[in-house]
Amino acid sequence: MPQLHAFILAGGRGERFWPLSTFARPKQFCALFGGTPLLAQAVGRLRGLVPEANIRVITSADLVPATRAALPGLPAANVIGEPVGRDTAAAVALACGIVSREDPAGVALVLPADPLIADEDAYRDALRLAAEQAARAPVIATVGIAPTFPATGYGYIEAAETLVPGVRRVRRFVEKPDLETAKRYLATGAFAWNAGMFVWRADTMAAAFRAHAPQWLPLIERPEGLEALYPTLPKLSVDYAIMEKSDNLVVVRGDFGWDDVGSLPALARHFPADAQGNVAISPVYALDAAGNIVAAEGVARPTALLGVEGLIVVHTAKATLVCAKAAAQDLKRLVATLPPELR
Amino acid sequence: MPQLHAFILAGGRGERFWPLSTFARPKQFCALFGGTPLLAQAVGRLRGLVPEANIRVITSADLVPATRAALPGLPAANVIGEPVGRDTAAAVALACGIVSREDPAGVALVLPADPLIADEDAYRDALRLAAEQAARAPVIATVGIAPTFPATGYGYIEAAETLVPGVRRVRRFVEKPDLETAKRYLATGAFAWNAGMFVWRADTMAAAFRAHAPQWLPLIERPEGLEALYPTLPKLSVDYAIMEKSDNLVVVRGDFGWDDVGSLPALARHFPADAQGNVAISPVYALDAAGNIVAAEGVARPTALLGVEGLIVVHTAKATLVCAKAAAQDLKRLVATLPPELR
Numbered sequence: 001m002p003q004l005h006a007f008i009l010a011g012g013r014g015e016r017f018w019p020l021s022t023f024a025r026p027k028q029f030c031a032l033f034g035g036t037p038l039l040a041q042a043v044g045r046l047r048g049l050v051p052e053a054n055i056r057v058i059t060s061a062d063l064v065p066a067t068r069a070a071l072p073g074l075p076a077a078n079v080i081g082e083p084v085g086r087d088t089a090a091a092v093a094l095a096c097g098i099v100s101r102e103d104p105a106g107v108a109l110v111l112p113a114d115p116l117i118a119d120e121d122a123y124r125d126a127l128r129l130a131a132e133q134a135a136r137a138p139v140i141a142t143v144g145i146a147p148t149f150p151a152t153g154y155g156y157i158e159a160a161e162t163l164v165p166g167v168r169r170v171r172r173f174v175e176k177p178d179l180e181t182a183k184r185y186l187a188t189g190a191f192a193w194n195a196g197m198f199v200w201r202a203d204t205m206a207a208a209f210r211a212h213a214p215q216w217l218p219l220i221e222r223p224e225g226l227e228a229l230y231p232t233l234p235k236l237s238v239d240y241a242i243m244e245k246s247d248n249l250v251v252v253r254g255d256f257g258w259d260d261v262g263s264l265p266a267l268a269r270h271f272p273a274d275a276q277g278n279v280a281i282s283p284v285y286a287l288d289a290a291g292n293i294v295a296a297e298g299v300a301r302p303t304a305l306l307g308v309e310g311l312i313v314v315h316t317a318k319a320t321l322v323c324a325k326a327a328a329q330d331l332k333r334l335v336a337t338l339p340p341e342l343r
Numbered sequence: 344m345p346q347l348h349a350f351i352l353a354g355g356r357g358e359r360f361w362p363l364s365t366f367a368r369p370k371q372f373c374a375l376f377g378g379t380p381l382l383a384q385a386v387g388r389l390r391g392l393v394p395e396a397n398i399r400v401i402t403s404a405d406l407v408p409a410t411r412a413a414l415p416g417l418p419a420a421n422v423i424g425e426p427v428g429r430d431t432a433a434a435v436a437l438a439c440g441i442v443s444r445e446d447p448a449g450v451a452l453v454l455p456a457d458p459l460i461a462d463e464d465a466y467r468d469a470l471r472l473a474a475e476q477a478a479r480a481p482v483i484a485t486v487g488i489a490p491t492f493p494a495t496g497y498g499y500i501e502a503a504e505t506l507v508p509g510v511r512r513v514r515r516f517v518e519k520p521d522l523e524t525a526k527r528y529l530a531t532g533a534f535a536w537n538a539g540m541f542v543w544r545a546d547t548m549a550a551a552f553r554a555h556a557p558q559w560l561p562l563i564e565r566p567e568g569l570e571a572l573y574p575t576l577p578k579l580s581v582d583y584a585i586m587e588k589s590d591n592l593v594v595v596r597g598d599f600g601w602d603d604v605g606s607l608p609a610l611a612r613h614f615p616a617d618a619q620g621n622v623a624i625s626p627v628y629a630l631d632a633a634g635n636i637v638a639a640e641g642v643a644r645p646t647a648l649l650g651v652e653g654l655i656v657v658h659t660a661k662a663t664l665v666c667a668k669a670a671a672q673d674l675k676r677l678v679a680t681l682p683p684e685l686r
Contacts, residue, residue: 019647285685287677288670302685303663304362306677307670308654313663320646320658322665327631327650334630334649342628342645 002135002201003106006050007095008042009196010059010067010113011085015332015343016263019319020297023343026063027261028113029070032281032297033270037070038114045120049127050109056080056098057113058091083230088196089241090233093209093216099202100220107131108205110198110238116270118257126254129166130199139248140208141199142170144192146255150182153262155194155239158185159251170249173239192253194239195260204248213241264312264321265328268293278305282315293325318342345478345544346449349393350438351385352539353402353410353456354428358675358686359606362662363640366686369406370604371456372413375624375640376613380413381457388463392470393452399423399441400456401434426573431539432584433576436552436559442545443563450474451548453541453581459613461600469597473542476510482591483551484542485513487535489598493525496605498537498582501528502594513592516582535596537582538603547591556584607655607664608671611636621648625658636668661685 014027021027028039043055059067061081068079092110099108117123130141144157155175159168185191209216268279278286282296289305296315303313314321319342335343357370364370371382386398402410404424411422435453442451460466473484487500498518502511528534552559561572611622621629625639632648639658646656657664662685678686
């Protein structure tokens, strides 16, 4: 097995998580779950799989200091700042360039910064299996999440025939489906959620860029001068730029309690509810209140609920949000109306 | 005109105003309106009517230090602590004893600590007229508030014939009516709200206690030993103990923008609303939100509202309340469930 190199993509801004996440302190820094930032959890759960010296975080240039502070165990040079956000295609090309030069036979894992993963052993096993595939053949391996409900908020990966136990060829990547389609996907057993986890050898990925996305090749071939190069790149996901066009993809089905906690209502799934369905992630006193979610970070004050239903209440040192659960999908729209210092 | 002596009754705990008011910091200390505590406003608006040396505040013993701090201009001895709360009958008897000894010909005004009064000149005029009546005859004068809507939350005073311009004999005190009765009261023009403002000469009030409420006479006759005396007294309002039984009452009709701000929804009347009916007493950013009230004291953070309607949100350094307007009358019940340090 060649050496593994992990690239954690931590460039998101997490507006659907406001005010727990803000522009200057995105979701990956939130410590609501288990007391450590999601980003530190993402690094920590690679222990035993990827040597710490080989774990890099790709984030926005402005977040480099906060990212280094959140990851004191990581060499400072392993936190890489992108001068402007250009979505995941650029980040993957950047990673490809680094591995190409440093360890051409190495295998890279590209992983998101902020999902929750309940069973870390199963997670590492899935990544290890994916890495073995990528090491032995010119394939891009992905870990698709075994779906637990007909989600309409994720893209799906359709699996074809089994190649080795636990590994199937990818038939296609599909966009977020409507509910009926999602139910059909779930029933077939062949579909998994695309969680943005990709595993590849540098030469395989470079070839993929050469074939499908040559605009990004400069980023692979000469990694200096990012400031000048980045703004010239299209803002595109690696899914669009590479994955949907490639026929050398394999998928490992992952079943390890994954949750991207993509919105505030999703928070509630990870905490117990009282008899009235209120989820108290921070201290709550409730009377005649049902189905509410209350969370706080950096604020010790309790919340009292009286006669209210289906609300999300979130306190931070910066602001308080009171939001109807049903309106949570509009949070981005609300955040857009806020003054910059509150976003 | 004899000298005037004012007694501001500031013993309330204001649970219907929580968390703006708490047990240790009741409503009279709130500075939401005009930046000074309600209690300081109550003292300040007597300027020109009652010499400051004659203004006393009767409060709970435990609130004496906070009351003195809120009223730096007042002699410390003028803040009097009751060892236990015994409602207004005891406080009025205490006041009666003080005036009896100090200035037997003087006229006392008993006034609540926490109403808002918009037109202070008209307020002083009404009190002056009441004081003139009490000075010249053995009557208990009261200032009844000209009702602006058929309130069911106040007792009423029914006026009989006019004695002198602006002053009528009191026919009776009546309890909080139901809505239909309140509408009838309003239509007659003879009813005013009982706002707990009473004006009397010491000998008149002492005679009233002798006739109707002799249990309180020890408090009038020997003001030392309050600690032993107070717990033996009934917990009763002066309305029940004296006013409802007396036939020497006169009423001055007061029309000076009075509001006792008896509940959180009442707050909203004193602040402008946006086009969606949201009242922002502290900074608010709202999207798809209507008819909400947001207030904060001692907390600078803004509140964002998304997709919510008819809520009251109140922040203090101690707690946050999120309450349906329709449930505000249950606030006392919620407060009763809180740990002592939050009440």
